[in-house]
Amino acid sequence: MNFQLSEEHAMLRKMVRDFAKKEVEPTAAERDESERFDRGIFNKMAELGLTGIPWPEEYGGIGADYLSYVIAVEELSRVCASTGVTLSAHTSLAGWPIYKFGSEEQKQKFLRPMAEGEKLGAYGLTEPSSGSDAGAMKTTAKKDGDDYILNGTKIFTTNGGEAEIYVVFALTDPESKHKGTSAFIVEKGTHGFSFGKKEKKLGIRSSPTLELIFDNCRVPKENLLGKEGEGFKIAMMTLDGGRNGIAAQAVGIAQGALDAAVSYAKGRVQFGKPIGAQQGIGFKLADMATKVEAARLLTYQAAWLEGEGEPYGKASAMSKLFAGDAAMEVTTEAVQVFGGYGYTKDYPVERYMRDAKITQIYEGTNEIQRMVISRYLTKD
Ligand code: CAA
Numbered sequence: 605m606n607f608q609l610s611e612e613h614a615m616l617r618k619m620v621r622d623f624a625k626k627e628v629e630p631t632a633a634e635r636d637e638s639e640r641f642d643r644g645i646f647n648k649m650a651e652l653g654l655t656g657i658p659w660p661e662e663y664g665g666i667g668a669d670y671l672s673y674v675i676a677v678e679e680l681s682r683v684c685a686s687t688g689v690t691l692s693a694h695t696s697l698a699g700w701p702i703y704k705f706g707s708e709e710q711k712q713k714f715l716r717p718m719a720e721g722e723k724l725g726a727y728g729l730t731e732p733s734s735g736s737d738a739g740a741m742k743t744t745a746k747k748d749g750d751d752y753i754l755n756g757t758k759i760f761t762t763n764g765g766e767a768e769i770y771v772v773f774a775l776t777d778p779e780s781k782h783k784g785t786s787a788f789i790v791e792k793g794t795h796g797f798s799f800g801k802k803e804k805k806l807g808i809r810s811s812p813t814l815e816l817i818f819d820n821c822r823v824p825k826e827n828l829l830g831k832e833g834e835g836f837k838i839a840m841m842t843l844d845g846g847r848n849g850i851a852a853q854a855v856g857i858a859q860g861a862l863d864a865a866v867s868y869a870k871g872r873v874q875f876g877k878p879i880g881a882q883q884g885i886g887f888k889l890a891d892m893a894t895k896v897e898a899a900r901l902l903t904y905q906a907a908w909l910e911g912e913g914e915p916y917g918k919a920s921a922m923s924k925l926f927a928g929d930a931a932m933e934v935t936t937e938a939v940q941v942f943g944g945y946g947y948t949k950d951y952p953v954e955r956y957m958r959d960a961k962i963t964q965i966y967e968g969t970n971e972i973q974r975m976v977i978s979r980y981l982t983k984d
Pocket residue numbers: 693727729730735736737738739760761762782783836837840841843844917965966967968969972975976
């Protein structure tokens with residue numbers, strides 16, 4: 605067993621860390637404040653090959669492994685969680701199902717431009733009355749000649765509005781519930797597909813979250829992803845990997861908050877010595893660092909399993925559960941270390957704390973992760 609990153613992983617980490625410091629961090633606070641998505645950052649990530657990390661070169665990717673992608677999301681989230689989730693939703697929620705279930709034609713038409721960063725991807729599963737109970741969706745896709753006609757509304761779509769390619773789930777056979785669910789690739793600009801409400805959020809404010817509206821939206825049958833009726837399985841399998849991406853985002857946020865807290869605790873003098881050298885704060889920092897490290901190990905382990913072709917659904921759910929909770933605890937403590945200053949926008953820790961909260965909620969709440977894990981433990 606070897607816990608050291610390989611040379612390739614270490615090089616990628618350094619490259620993304622340098623990029624994040626130079627191109628992402630300087631505008632992170634302003635983009636958060638103004639809720640501004642910056643497509644220019646995505647374009648620059650494309651120049652480095654970050655928009656197609658795990659996909660083979662024949663599909664426009666750089667042919668690296670899933671762990672490399674996880675490291676990239678972590679490093680971006682260390683300075684800006686919004687940028688981290690942009691890449692995560694693009695890669696593991698939109699790119700992965702096309703790579704795994706798409707025809708050769710679909711991969712060339714949709715995955716390649718996504719991997720090359722020409723197009724941005726998104727994933728539409730959640731609906732107003734179907735969140736944790738994903739199988740209760742109402743959006744329909746009715747076969748009509750060579751097309752499907754989609755009707756319904758998806759909400760909370762990361763990269764919504766900005767993305768050009770959407771992986772969307774709808775009922776082709778409403779009577780059969782989850783067995784009658786199918787997956788579709790829907791392009792921005794398709795007649796009958798429009799965007800609704802843009803959410804105003806507590807955190808990840810420079811990542812757009814929008815409603816998708818399908819009103820007699822005609823999608824060609826060539827855009828059916830996988831087979832009819834396979835949609836729920838595709839949605840669940842996609843989330844198995846996606847959750848690991850969110851764990852990486854959580855690790856990055858927690859590490860960023862820890863870095864800020866350690867640096868502040870070393871410089872802030874009270875009662876004649878740095879607060880970090882006083883046990884009350886020193887113990888806090890120790891607990892924070894331990895949680896970050898444990899979260900990272902679970903996250904990398906799940907990504908490694910994926911790369912090895914081993915089952916990773918349980919490990920991925922565990923990584924998101926643990927890392928999401930750790931991020932919330934660590935960022936809250938980081939604000940505490942900063943005291944009154946931590947509560948202001950003069951320092952980034954309040955942003956980290958707001959950003960951390962979503963990692964316990966999206967891509968399955970942490971209560972759903974517990975449900976997934978417990979089912980693995982108790983099934984025959
Ligand atoms: N892989 C493959 N198949 C799976 C699977 C998996 N991980 N999980 C379930 N399935 C299959 C089951 O085998 C079963 O198949 P059969 O009927 O053929 O036996 C079928 O799917 C139904 O499974 P369940 O009975 O377990 O389904 P359920 O209704 O009890 O739901 C659940 C299971 C895990 C709770 C699921 O509904 C779930 O994950 N809910 C959370 C949804 C979620 O994460 N939403 C986030 C959306 S994305 C987002 O947050 C926005 C964004 O843009 C970031």
